[in-house]
Amino acid sequence: MQDARLREAQQQIIEELGVKAELNLEHELERRLVFLMNYVKRSRVRAMVLGISGGVDSLVAACLAQRAAERLRGEGENVRFIAMRLPYGQQADAADAEACMDVIQPDERLTVDIKPATDAMVAQLVAAGQSFASAAQQDFIVGNIKARQRMVAQYAAAAAASGLVLGSDHAAEALMGFFTKFGDGAADVMPLSGLTKRQVRGLGSLMGAPDQLVYKVPTADLEDLSPLKPDEDAFGVSYEQIDDFLEGKAVSDEAAQIMLRYFAASAHKRALPATPPFTA
Template identity: 55%
Template sequence: MTSQDNRDLQQRIGQALGVLNSFDSEREIERRVDFLCKQMIESGQRGLVLGISGGVDSTVAGRLAQLAVERVREQGDKATFYAMRLPYGEQQDEKDARMAIDYIAPDRALATDIKPASDAMLEALEQSGLQFDDPGHRDFVHGNIKARQRMIAQYAVAGTNGALVVGTDQAAEAMMGFFTKYGDGACDLVPLAGLTKGQVRELGRALGAPSQLVEKVPTADLESLRPQLTDEEALGVSYEEIDTFLMGGEVSEQAYRTIVSTYERTEHKRRLPRSPLD
């Protein structure tokens, strides 16, 4: 494949994910807050729900959500933002999560420990005869159970209060398929769509988020055997390289191969369910 072919593929992927050619933080904040407002009003729902982890994505999305419900109320309608803390037992970076909640200043903050439900599901599966290749395989599956359990909790709150669930997926994670299908990938609204990781950080700075959260090294923290495993270690490529790829810039051959192969392998995650009618 020639360099031109590489650039053409990068451009097609960037376009498919809605990556912006130009970026203005203030304009994007307004655009995305307005999007959340319109979705609430048009759907007839009365609020937003989001899980807050203490990372930059949920911190930025959470603040956008709070600004959106406040704007809806200013327009005379009812709206409430429910920020959820969803730790698995004791979260190692609990201080960051609390800092995010304090910064976002949500209307309602709820905390639900997903450990009992997640562990009970894994135990029930094993009792039914499910077998794993090794402890690492078991831990990986358990991690996905945790992610889906978090979304069960968020949809329970949304259903109880007539609200929409907000996701934190952005272009970098979408391209790499770095989310759990029907876990953190399940939501009603994706206000960070089309943004690179660097652009999400820029929004955080423009919104006045704590620098400790904006610059924090991202971790999914789903695997018990490898706590606080960084996203970049799990992905095998840095967010800087992913962002450069998405913007059509030149990356190393190793990074290019890793990104393209991961994008192709995770295509099923970005599709709606397939049917015989497709």
């Protein structure tokens, strides 16, 4: 990357998202475990809840949560971790989600099918007269409804268990805005915040997750018209380029400009709701 303005913008984003290029993974694992344990104790809750998709991000966040819960119980705290499967009907990569569950070994497992609630919402929108510009637009909007229905289910489970909802977003997704506002972006705690994708994978390997899950091709799998569409196909850049950018390494000007456009367009997702300015 040669453009000085691009390099300056890169550094500003790195600082804003709290990314560190070099990590001691053992130290980072312990640091995040202690953070999670302390947050749970301060919050005086009795559970942590997280949806398990079958991808590495939720796998790693869940492994952190299960370890934190076990340590907390060792200190006399009554805390458990609840892992939720949240398929939309028949999940294409359900075997991966179940494999993640086997790695995590959560204290409790719940499976909630979000298809009835999602389809009912879409049907009510259509019945009310809502139209869509195209089948592709409708498919995209329904994908966001799916993500928000999953969070509805997680908050319901957390409320019933006197718990907190965890999220699995990290710096690479924050840079690209690759999360649904008030969907997977809505959580009480984000234990992977500030990590690049390769750092998340490193923590997964450190905690004993198998390579086929750690290095699985990432997909949000929210759109019916393009099932299991890889994240990178949607981005136009690879996670390797995204991670290099976040770790302060050189990327092409073209890749940097793509990432900067995504970051600017998704600023509203990383902010609290806009409010009028206070006046005297």
